[in-house]
Amino acid sequence: MRTLSFKNVTEAQYLELAQKAQAQGIPISGEKGDASKFGIELTWSHDPDLNSLEISILKHPFFISEDSIVSKLTDMLTVVQG
Secondary structure, three states: OEEEEEEOOOHHHHHHHHHHHHHOOOOOOOOEEEEEEOOEEEEEEEEOOOOEEEEEEEEOOOOOOHHHHHHHHHHHHHHHHO
16 A cells, blocks of 8 residues: 655645546545555545645555556646646
């Protein structure tokens, strides 16, 4: 399991990130939750008051490395934060 912690994630940025994740097949919605798709299991928690976001990668298939998932999530967040 790996947990990613992001700071300075505004509500608008979080919503855009959620839309991008949904376009990739990961159904992220709401401030907290969990999702499973393509063998990848995630939990997330967004705190709009602190502008923080935590995403935990709980499980992934052997043919998709945890590092590639981290990279994809980080890239998506970088794009929405400009």
